[in-house]
Amino acid sequence: MVLYTSLAPSESKPLAAAFEKKHGVKVELWRALSDKVVQRSIAEANARRHVVDVVETNGPEMEMLAREKLLAEVYSPHSADLPQNAIPPHRQWLPDRLNFFVVAYNTRKVRRAELPDSYEGFADARWKGRLGIEATDSEWMATLIKTWGAERGMAYFRRLAELKPDMRKGHILFAEMIAAGEVPVGLTVYNSNAETLKRKGAPIEWLPVPPVVARPQGIGVAGHAPHPHAALLFVDFVLSPEGQRLFESMGRVPASSRVKSALNNFPFTLVEPATVLEEAEKWEKLWGDFFLTK
8 A cells, every 4th residue: 555645754664564464455655745646646636647555635625636636535434423514525635734823832931821822912012023923824714814804814913014023934943943942932843843852852831822723634545546445544544543543642633522631632623624624825925914024
């Protein structure tokens, strides 16, 4: 069985190994960033070179593949354990893990008691020069504005933009910069990245500031999968409590409600991947106007 994924090798390899040990099916793993996963999948399909069996990557990218008609409908006995509003109507992919946008901070630079309980508290002038944001997180902004309403949301982001937060591209790099003390506080850190560094002893801690924005990551079976039965078996394994507990043990956020941990045990608002694609131009322009223009 061939798997294309953006999951880091430190996590995708143990996942594949656990599946191989349980079911005796060999997994050939190819890992790249999510955009590369999409590009390779589309290029191979256009060339009618049907190699991949399972794709696992960001929700919006899974939605791209679904719109290209490259995925099959997928059903799993574990679907009932997943956030139902994260399962797309076409069922061509299912959520298998979540990325939560949380506030993370360097414990040597900032005391927990200093941190406000709301995002709006970080728009105070005393945080100027101490904040960072990942440079591509327009969907986080879009979700906050939609949740709060345009007037409140736009007012908040105008105030935040005036503080000129440090912009860092790449969520893993962003978390590492916080752990290193180069960015004292990050407002859009994936809690899985912060948790991984924390478990390794880095001086980083995170907290869910409401409304917590969550983006689903997804898994699906290729429409022309050479090994469709093995592909479905792998999907079921990943979505099972066993696979979800393995995610949690590696610091990833399980999507299943049957695996509770500090990583997912709080209310959250889901980003809609289809909306991300359809409204990308609007929100990316606003994001650029706020944070990326000098």
